Amino acid sequence: MSISIDQVACTGCGRCGEICPGSLIRADREGKAEIGQPADCWSCTACLKECPAGAIALYLPPVLGGSGTRLQVKQEGSLLHWRFTRPDGTLKTITVDRQSANRY
């Protein structure tokens, strides 16, 4: 499974590469983040949460039925705003409060 990194939005801060549990993200020649082996990604979303520029999105690969929706996350205090961008451009947002426990 994997992530896509928006090379325009990426500021090259290197935080995603620092915390990736698989050490999969490195800097490319221009100092921007790139994932060396996308197939090695576990889809844990650690990099999405760490990225201050919101440049990283998670997607489902076609082999798992993915149809192109991108998932991004923005942190605001204890809130995590998860944003789904569908291929037709429509959006869905789900906000999770870290101070609110799972009901199930």
Add this chain to the structure above:
Amino acid sequence: MKSITLSADILIIGGGAAGCYAALSAARHRVGRVVLVEKAHIERSGCLAAGVNALNAYIGRGHTPEDYVEYARKDAEGLIRPDLVLSMARRLNEVVGNLEKLGLTILKDSEGHYAERGWRNIKINGENLKPLLAAAVRAEPAVTVLNHVNVVSYLSDGERVAGAVGFGVREPIQYVLKAPAVICATGGAAGIYRPNNPGSARQAMWYCPFNSGSGYAQGIRAGAEMTTLEMRFVALRCKDTIAPTGTLAQGAGARQVNRLGEIYEERYGFTTSGRIYGVRQEELAGRGPSRLRAENLSPGQIEDLYKAYLNMAPTQTLSWVEQGEDISSLSVEIEGTEPYIIGGHTAGGYWVDTRRETTLRGLFAAGDVAGGCPQKYVSGAMAEAEIALEAALDGAELRPELDSPEPARCLAEAEKFLGRPAALFTTGELAEALQKTMDEQAGGRGAGYSYQEAGLNQAEARLDELEDLSLGLAAANMPELMKIQELRDRLTVARSLVAHLKARRETRWPGFGLHLDYPRKEDTWLRYVNSRLKEGRVEIIFRDMVRGDKYEHQY
């Protein structure tokens, strides 16, 4: 290559749930110098990377640690170490209290008690459990965290351990880490068997794919005794995304049904192994696939489930969102994963005494790498870390330094891999060959989790070949060197695992593995299959059941 030597009072290998908790326990015990070494970065490394949304090991109101032992015993068809499960269970609630103090959100009822999901399970928001632990570790001045260092071997004389050797994952640096007490908390092993999905989704797996079994491998190579590796773990998961099913089943009341809509759980029993076995048997009987079906859900409940999955397995929510919105029921196809070796769920790992000391003196094990204590999950791994830490401190001042040839040997080996301009095979190709061999000949998913002696013998021969071939690999840089070391660790674990599968001539946990030559459970096999590497061969040791609450090694 540059070399750095560090000395500490306690060396902790692996900065996941158990390792971080061991470091915090060390700080509480006022240990002067603690080194915590982690191959990624403790902020999000290990099993907790994406988060968890329940703590599955907890003693609920009206229950006792002894109840937990009985539950674990039943689930493992009798094959547990009661001393280990009991000592772990006694500390569970204190661990949970400590996690709440660190800032973990735990659901409470109207009277302020933890809201229980069954008597062993509490609901949390554990999306940030790992960052909370990491922040607490970083705040301890006595703890030095070495991120991005991959440990490859112990400083050992075959009888005891007094440190470890590692390499930078990014920088060409060798680390020689010396300590009179070492806690191994590296986690279990994924990537030994061919995963459910190929190619671009190959790491869509239940267990952390970066856990390569290095702690087992280093123990095996140093001559430590291992136990019950043949009790592999197969997880029941949502098809494709390999996301958890417990939230749907226990949380939303979803039932496990076959193609005909029949609820069939009773037929196979409610043990962890039984649930997996049921899915497989229904499929063989032509009644597959199985699904988890939750009906009459309100939009609010659906939203809550979406959130629960975002907190631990975001791909599942992504998949639901992609499938469409107007739903009042969720029906998810379920399947078993490829097998893993993981002492936190099943019982494979280091053979330890009640204090969690391995058969190598000065080396302690906690979490998924420690055997004999299934059903420990996250909170139990932490309880074990604290037990191991207390034992590690006991008498540490009496253990002198060891003069080990390992740093020089490891360096020479690493430089061979790094110095080779190219090789015919890549590390990825050999990893694929390992997974194919294990899948087909050692009871992988492709073989319906079944195996027989002739196939295991073929697997043994092929693993020996792959080990020889791995010596000829080339690494262009330090990340590639780590990949070679991980592959070699997996090969070492696989070889011991195959010997264990051969040695247990019965089928005790049919959901986790079926021995076709010996398809039944036999009372005579209610004993431990242990092993030790001796002169390059895996030697099997049978041990009688441990009874009571204490076990000591006989040196």
